[in-house]
Amino acid sequence: MDGVSELNAAYVDAQYQRWKEDPHLVSRDWQWFFSGFEWGASPESVALEVLDRQAMLRQLRASDLIYRYRDLGHLLACLDPLASCPSSHPLLDLAAFRLSEEDLDRVFYTDLPLADTGHRSAGAVHHNSDSSSTSHEASAEAPGEAVLQPGQATLRDILTLLKETYCHSVGVEYMHLQDPGERRWLQERMEPTRNRTVLALSERLRTLRKLMEASLFEQFLHSKYVGQKRFSLEGAESVIALLDVLAGSTAAQGCQEIILGMAHRGRLNVQVNLLGKPLEEVFCDFEDSYDPSSLVGAGDVKYHKGYLGKVLTPAGPELQILLCDNPSHLESVNPVVEGVARGRQEVLGDDGYLRVLPVLIHGDSAFAGQGVVAETLNLSQLEGYGTGGTIHIVINNQIG
Known part of the structure; x- marks a missing residue:
């Protein structure tokens, strides 16, 4: 569709009215043009946010934390009836991942099954199932203003799931398995239930x-x-x-x-x-x-x-x-x-x-x-x- 800028405004308007009546009444080029025009003029359209360097580093650290809990979470498991349960370990502390308590209410991308279990942050974090509205990673937002999309969770929720799954009364060592399929098979059965069986x-x-x-x-x-x-x-x-x-x-x-x-x-x-x-x-x-x-x-x-x-x-x-x-x-x-x-x-x-x-x-x-x-x-x-x-x-x- 060359020379659009030179076309008569009345002609463009006529094509636009035809497109609104039925998109198939105009050529494919006009269909794409008017679709983009409507989307760009829509007040509901939201510009996609791009993660800055610090946000990406925090995301990588959160992913490292998830892997570490899957690998070493058993070090915090409460297994000894004659001793008090361990409450911390230097390899699993937030500082080990260059994260802090200020990051607990930040939103991160994760494959953990948080949505399946219905556990959400106690903070004022909103959840939106509409995938067309993409939220910021929340590294720059106040926690209460964050909107969670599918596949996102606050670090607080992530830690809660990991501790309940790997650091409660069941300790699991399985990340030494060389077959990724075997590791995934175990994760899909442990993490959604948090390693707890509901008994009749x-x-x-x-x-x-x-x-x-x-x-x-x-x-x-x-x-x-x-x-x-x-x-x-x-x-x-x-x-x-x-x-x-x-x-x-x-x-x-x-x-x-x-x-x-x-x-x-x-x-x-x-x-x-x-x-x-x-x-x-x-x-x-x-x-x-x-x-x-x-x-x-x-x-x-x-x-x-x-x-x-x-x-x-x-x-x-x-x-x-x-x-x-x-x-x-x-x-x-x-x-x-x-x-x-x-x-x-x-x-x-x-x-x-x-x-x-x-x-x-x-x-x-x-x-x-x-x-x-x-x-x-x-x-x-x-x-x-x-x-x-x-x-x-x-x-x-x-x-x-």
Whole structure:
């Protein structure tokens, strides 16, 4: 459309009136011209803001902060029941990223799922879902005047989500994974829920009942059989609730058997409160070796015994759980469990790895110090040894 400036004003006006009546009544060049004219003359049109150098640097620092919390947030997780929860760490402080409290109400671009969870800043920050109106990065605006678009959040909201996800009662280390898809898969399941599972009332009551059963069992043995070796589960009773949930979730997904291996600590509790071993049998083992006049107590043979039980899960399917016999040498049961699981999988056919799950319970020091643990892990990816994956549970004994 050359020479527009030379055209008669009446002609241009006539074309404009035709375009307003129906854009297709004029040529494509005129359509573009009048569209741009209307947009430029519109009082609602907003000029797009361009980030200045300082704003871009702040954005990069905020992105670095998000990555650091995903990588090292577990350093602030509240995991030790015998110590106060950590409140700060030099690698996670705002100063480590050259940010300050003045930046908390600034708006940054982020891929965190803040909109999905409905959490917003407590400040007077406005939210606009209209993507045609682009807000400033807010580095130069007063916080209360900022308008949040999809994909934006204040630094305060960002920190709240990261701390609730990675620094609460669950610590997660996963950024060492080399596959970006695996890291993203974990993030998509942790960050929207902030690593908290919403349980139904029936699930909460079942968990409470399991914790009470585990605790009362240990209290009874302690008061009834004084001096007897009992390798108490006290302080780690949540393992019983965890195994109960694990049994239910795996059975719901088609698993038929669990092959379980563990050391002495908590073995009797698992047999009674997970596998359904009759209390009479447990007490008979104590009575047969109980000598109240002995200063050194009795043997620990009962803590080597295995047990086979059938568990009725909340979802309905029955699950068979085999607790393997255990020798005195810590962690040597690991390859035995993997071998039993592999054998059962081969018996059940091509999908056996989906129907049989090996589970290993470790002590913290034993997991780190026993060579057989690393050897079993190293063999796990070989074709002749693989079982499709193993659930590892490490009990914090406050030693390792």
